[in-house]
Amino acid sequence: MQGEDLLAIGGMTFTNRLFTGTGKFASKALIPKMLEASGSEMITVALRRVDFASETENILSYIPKGVRLLPNTSGARNEKEAVRIARIAREAGCGNLIKIEVITDMKYLLPDNHATLLATETLAKEGFIVFPYVMPDLPLARQLEDAGAAAVMPLGAPIGTNRGLETRSMIEILIENCRLPIIVDAGIGRPSQAAEAMEMGADAVLVNTAISSAEDPAAMGQAFSMAVAAGRMAYLAKMREESKTAVASSPLTGFLS
Amino acid sequence: MSFYETITKFEDFDFDAYLQNVTDRDVERSLDRDHLNWRDLLNLLSSKAQNHLEPMAQKARRITLQYFGRTIHLYVPLYISNFCNNQCIYCGFNRTNRINRRKLTFEEIELEAEAISRTEMKHILVLTGEAPDITPLEYIEDAVSIIKARFPSVSIEVFPMEEDGYRRLKAAGVDGMTIYQEVYDREIYKKVHLAGRKADYRFRLDAPERAAKAGLRTVSVGALLGLGEKRREAFMTAMHARYLEDKFLSTEIGLSLPRINPAEGGFQPYDPVDDKTFVQFLMAYRLFMPRSAISVSTRERAEMRDHLMFLGATRLSAGSRTDVGGYTKPETASTAQFDISDVRSVGQTIQAIRDKGFQPVFKDWELI
Numbered sequence: 126m127q128g129e130d131l132l133a134i135g136g137m138t139f140t141n142r143l144f145t146g147t148g149k150f151a152s153k154a155l156i157p158k159m160l161e162a163s164g165s166e167m168i169t170v171a172l173r174r175v176d177f178a179s180e181t182e183n184i185l186s187y188i189p190k191g192v193r194l195l196p197n198t199s200g201a202r203n204e205k206e207a208v209r210i211a212r213i214a215r216e217a218g219c220g221n222l223i224k225i226e227v228i229t230d231m232k233y234l235l236p237d238n239h240a241t242l243l244a245t246e247t248l249a250k251e252g253f254i255v256f257p258y259v260m261p262d263l264p265l266a267r268q269l270e271d272a273g274a275a276a277v278m279p280l281g282a283p284i285g286t287n288r289g290l291e292t293r294s295m296i297e298i299l300i301e302n303c304r305l306p307i308i309v310d311a312g313i314g315r316p317s318q319a320a321e322a323m324e325m326g327a328d329a330v331l332v333n334t335a336i337s338s339a340e341d342p343a344a345m346g347q348a349f350s351m352a353v354a355a356g357r358m359a360y361l362a363k364m365r366e367e368s369k370t371a372v373a374s375s376p377l378t379g380f381l382s
Numbered sequence: 383m384s385f386y387e388t389i390t391k392f393e394d395f396d397f398d399a400y401l402q403n404v405t406d407r408d409v410e411r412s413l414d415r416d417h418l419n420w421r422d423l424l425n426l427l428s429s430k431a432q433n434h435l436e437p438m439a440q441k442a443r444r445i446t447l448q449y450f451g452r453t454i455h456l457y458v459p460l461y462i463s464n465f466c467n468n469q470c471i472y473c474g475f476n477r478t479n480r481i482n483r484r485k486l487t488f489e490e491i492e493l494e495a496e497a498i499s500r501t502e503m504k505h506i507l508v509l510t511g512e513a514p515d516i517t518p519l520e521y522i523e524d525a526v527s528i529i530k531a532r533f534p535s536v537s538i539e540v541f542p543m544e545e546d547g548y549r550r551l552k553a554a555g556v557d558g559m560t561i562y563q564e565v566y567d568r569e570i571y572k573k574v575h576l577a578g579r580k581a582d583y584r585f586r587l588d589a590p591e592r593a594a595k596a597g598l599r600t601v602s603v604g605a606l607l608g609l610g611e612k613r614r615e616a617f618m619t620a621m622h623a624r625y626l627e628d629k630f631l632s633t634e635i636g637l638s639l640p641r642i643n644p645a646e647g648g649f650q651p652y653d654p655v656d657d658k659t660f661v662q663f664l665m666a667y668r669l670f671m672p673r674s675a676i677s678v679s680t681r682e683r684a685e686m687r688d689h690l691m692f693l694g695a696t697r698l699s700a701g702s703r704t705d706v707g708g709y710t711k712p713e714t715a716s717t718a719q720f721d722i723s724d725v726r727s728v729g730q731t732i733q734a735i736r737d738k739g740f741q742p743v744f745k746d747w748e749l750i
Contacts (some may be wrong), residue, residue, distance in 0.1 A: 148451060151739045152736065174743065174745055202599070228632075231633060337452070
């Protein structure tokens with residue numbers, strides 16, 4: 126069963142449902158080790174930090190072949206900047222994938238859904254495979270779908286907070302009602318929270334801070350990967366619903382049937 | 383509405399009485415909070431909080447790691463002129479100081495930029511004195527354009543200007559600005575700024591706000607520690623940052639804690655800040671403003687800067703010179719603005735950052 130459970134997004138398929146990021150590591154050399162230990166098949170990189178001119182400082186040279194690169198528009202404060210960053214990423218040979226991140230609130234770092242939708246419309250038309258990072262919002266998710274997004278990336282909690290699935294009920298609504306893959310991004314601090322997202326039926330999770338800020342990012346990457354796989358397996362195995370009342374094994378009303 | 387209203391409001395507040403009455407329990411309660419209010423800030427800046435430096439450090443470390451990871455951003459200052467019409471009694475560029483003055487020509491700026499570009503540095507902070515007749519906005523604009531051609535990110539630390547001035551500099555390629563109020567206490571401000579445009583307290587105070595309105599991405603504030611009563615000054619600085627953060631959601635607000643270093647003119651600080659208090663202030667800033675960048679320049683010693691990476695500092699300058707023309711021809715450079723304490727080269731600083739388990743970040747933004 127495991128081998129058949131492929132995640133398809135924008136014409137690509139993934140076996141590992143943990144996506145990772147390159148930010149906040151103590152050293153770039155830890156990135157390939159983390160990727161190897163976790164088996165993550167796609168990693169996001171902030172284009173603003175890529176120094177194409179430098180051999181040793183170019184973060185792209187630390188990402189092994191075979192791992193997909195998901196450039197992101199982190200730093201963009203409006204749709205125009207996001208679109209420009211995406212075009213530059215493509216011209217620089219980073220491929221067609223783009224994670225749109227437009228943040229106009231530096232206090233909580235919450236995404237600007239409106240600007241993200243506008244950038245998605247433009248970039249999807251230009252042939253990009255667009256991963257919009259948004260506040261979980263069903264009407265918006267529908268609009269993103271119409272605009273040609275490849276997936277929806279709702280946040281679990283504000284970036285870097287490690288607070289887990291604070292937006293749980295809203296994400297559940299997306300999972301139940303969207304045709305696009307739902308990738309929970311941001312806020313996941315512990316493997317158990319990643320497992321929880323997968324149990325709920327999320328298609329994948331993206332974890333950066335919790336891995337890169339750990340004492341041992343490679344081991345933490347592996348822990349997340351296992352948690353994601355476990356959560357997915359539980360989802361596919363159709364867990365029983367939780368119940369608030371006890372379910373007696375010898376029901377009192379059994380004599381009625 | 384301006385931060386000026388907050389300043390005047392707190393002029394009636396009895397800081398001494400409040401600070402003296404802070405208890406250990408108050409400090410502990412403030413330390414337990416996720417979102418700190420102004421009373422929490424004062425509690426953490428109080429003398430009493432010096433009994434709680436280790437728990438403050440643990441929390442500051444945790445928050446910094448959470449929001450910034452194991453990274454340190456690097457920048458390098460580039461002084462393009464030290465002509466100045468101001469008479470600030472603590473500053474080496476004070477117009478009454480008989481020092482070697484220089485203004486770089488555009489060719490010299492090109493050479494300085496080229497010299498810096500041979501190091502790993504990618505983020506330049508352009509500085510001048512305040513002499514609008516000698517270094518007008520147009521000169522700074524052209525200087526920025528030259529530097530921008532070689533570096534992805536250029537910030538400025540120059541005299542305050544009108545909103546339109548910041549707009550023009552943004553168009554020339556500037557993405558960030560730093561301006562220190564120097565001292566928030568209006569009486570002391572008057573006493574130490576004897577002449578020149580800088581004597582206008584209010585025009586300087588509102589400069590960060592004008593820069594944010596003009597759309598600069600990062601705006602950093604600070605008090606020059608040693609001038610006003612230190613705890614009050616630290617308090618007003620952090621409150622200024624909070625005010626800007628609340629008002630300009632899309633602007634990144636930064637903080638600095640420059641301490642007075644010996645400059646030409648031999649100014650002695652009125653209220654010196656010792657290492658312990660300095661570290662306390664930096665940690666209090668981190669706890670009060672979890673996501674703000676905190677810069678520490680080479681005014682501080684190497685050993686101090688190495689420790690501060692663990693306690694909340696996220697930006698360091700490296701290989702700095704505070705004289706004009708010093709990167710290409712140190713022998714003919716101007717007199718420096720202040721003495722540098724951390725004299726390590728860019729390479730040595732990078733190595734120290736790596737040795738401490740941090741990733742030096744050179745390029746963080748490029749306005750394209």
